[in-house]
Amino acid sequence: MAVFGTRIFLSLEKFDDIPVTLVSLRTSSASSSSPKLTPFPSWAMNKWKDCNKIQAAKGLDVDSVGRLWVLDNGSDSCSSKLWTIDLANNDQTKLIIQFPFQKLKHDLVLDETPNGTFAYISLWGEQHIVVFNLERNQSWTLDTPGIKVFSIALSPIKDQEPRKLYLGVSTTPTNCTSCIKGGNFPGKRQADESTNYALIGSVALFLVLSCIISLWITLRIRKTRNSNEKRNAGAEEMEIPTLPSPVSPELVDEEIENDLYGVVTAPPPRS
Template structure:
């Protein structure tokens, strides 16, 4: 096994004029779970449903004193959604707690369509609900879960999509008419829109040349809100009105090219309340105002 280093930082800002200060919270050279018993771990190592070397954090969300992580969708990952506290007396090798429980996950077997199979993008809304994309499997369609973090982590499977696999990321649009999720899928020429109030989803297609990967949304105090799209294997960044997507009327859009990154497509994008866009690249970080 080749050991890897995974470090999570918390960003602390006292004022806008103050330089960002990063504090190391956790560090791992190998990830592991809080197992029900050591016998469970041993069995999973033997039968190949647990391969510690394949565990890799990809998405993150924070609520209160809890940090949520979704792990890479590889064989050998029995649980793809975990949690750790946001602070600890020690930074060394904290165990990952399956969230919300072991029983909600398929434990790496795949094919149980009522379980979390492959967690991907994560977002927490303004009332403390964790939204979890689930890519599903070859046997099960992709799903959307909502976990009420203020109500004993009550977990609900709110939607099954018409497709399988390739879920990437989501952003939330909380409006007077309810909450909408805009979802990107790996390299697909469409955006998936989900209306929580109506429990409905639909696809809004982009030109075939715009294969979407990363996605971000402007601050909720800004109207009309805009959705920003990063194109797969490209430096190009596009924008589109969120209102156009949420209407449910328009099923084909032509996003506007707004600029280019200095390197190829970002894995993720995020816009803060000041309108600054942060993007994660495999080898570097850039910001765009």
């Protein structure tokens, strides 16, 4: 999306039922009804399968002199391009550069410096960005090792501070050299769906295994606890029998003789 004056410019995804990908609408209107999207700059400039027209608009930005920069992804038969539309001069359209490579471009930001105007372009899922210089009409790639770029942005201008370039990371690995077919991106959609299904299946399997292991541990603990309780309840304390006092052999012999001869031993006299 880009804004200039009372006009808003939008880029739309290219599908079979969407005839144009670059539209505009006005923010000021006397009518209370919702504004209608208008093909921009015209229906003719959005003709599909015509390599001299806009095929699939993506990144948009407006520079300080009122030019709308349009990043065009192209199609299966047309290479990607970079257009400018002079909003202050009757929307005159100019082809700036036709890129020599066919890759899925996604976003665009402009950086106007004393050394010239630069356009930074992100490539979907690639580990580099494209840099274009307007004055030299040249483009080159800038590597971003380990970073698969999805979106791109620049920090605001602050006095003498240099601007910073921010890169949005792509979380889904995509082979962007083959994911575009007529602008419908079927390859990317299939890769996204396959990745989501595999992730959901892995999470579900992990949850099921976790529940089974947790249930097994709980049952084992409960079984061990019940066994211990039964063992404690069934245990009986054994009473130790009282043993008789030891008797000396002399007393035993004396009692035996008394029993044999009928002698009764008198108790000892009381003192």
